[in-house]
Amino acid sequence: MTRFVLVLGLGSVLACATPFQNGSFEDPTITGFGFTTVPTGWIKFDTSCGTDNCSGSGLFIQTYAAFILPALPGGGNQAFGFGGNGNFGSSLRQTFDTVAGHNYEVSFDYLTQQGGGHEDWQVDALDGSNVLATHSQRFNDRNWVPFTFQFTAGSMSSTLRFTDTSGQEIFAEHGSTNWGLDLVTVTDLGGPVGSVPEPASILLASAGLAAVGLMRRHA
Numbered sequence: 001m002t003r004f005v006l007v008l009g010l011g012s013v014l015a016c017a018t019p020f021q022n023g024s025f026e027d028p029t030i031t032g033f034g035f036t037t038v039p040t041g042w043i044k045f046d047t048s049c050g051t052d053n054c055s056g057s058g059l060f061i062q063t064y065a066a067f068i069l070p071a072l073p074g075g076g077n078q079a080f081g082f083g084g085n086g087n088f089g090s091s092l093r094q095t096f097d098t099v100a101g102h103n104y105e106v107s108f109d110y111l112t113q114q115g116g117g118h119e120d121w122q123v124d125a126l127d128g129s130n131v132l133a134t135h136s137q138r139f140n141d142r143n144w145v146p147f148t149f150q151f152t153a154g155s156m157s158s159t160l161r162f163t164d165t166s167g168q169e170i171f172a173e174h175g176s177t178n179w180g181l182d183l184v185t186v187t188d189l190g191g192p193v194g195s196v197p198e199p200a201s202i203l204l205a206s207a208g209l210a211a212v213g214l215m216r217r218h219a
Contacts, residue, residue: 058087083178098153115177
């Protein structure tokens with residue numbers, strides 16, 4: 001029995017410790033909106049102050065009520081905003097555990113929430129500095145718009161980064177509006193059909209079989 005418990009402990013060590021989190025920006029809970037609050041699990045880089053998680057004027061966590069956002073099923077009561085006070089070029093990112101060779105699906109919703117100009121965003125899936133997938137969009141939508149893409153992980157961790165690229169096509173429009181992001185999800189679709197098991201999985205399976213053999217031998 002003791003050996004079986006030890007095998008379970010090995011499994012917990014090998015399991016992912018930092019899954020993707022807080023994709024609906026519900027943590028921490030806020031009132032109105034704020035430029036200083038950083039959503040749990042995320043890192044923001046605001047070009048107005050130039051360092052990670054600084055108190056700039058371009059990125060902000062917000063309640064739906066603060067900007068009278070339309071309802072988004074599953075989106076909760078909070079979202080993340082880009083482009084405050086005419087800012088552009090700022091980004092929001094999160095690094096999370098992945099399995100090398102596995103395919104992942106990313107989905108999120110976005111909308112224009114203030115002003116009349118067009119907005120632009122870019123989203124990147126990264127393995128360190130290596131770009132695994134990148135997509136961009138120019139938009140002017142007052143209702144939530146869903147977007148989905150896939151990437152293949154290259155290592156034990158990947159980074160998802162959203163960048164406010166507003167003004168890249170019509171520079172004058174970057175200061176006339178801002179936009180919101182919500183309901184970001186990352187789903188592990190698994191590896192290719194017939195793929196070879198990960199070494200860690202083989203080790204865990206072997207340890208489990210050995211434990212069963214020891215238990216039977218002492219029965």
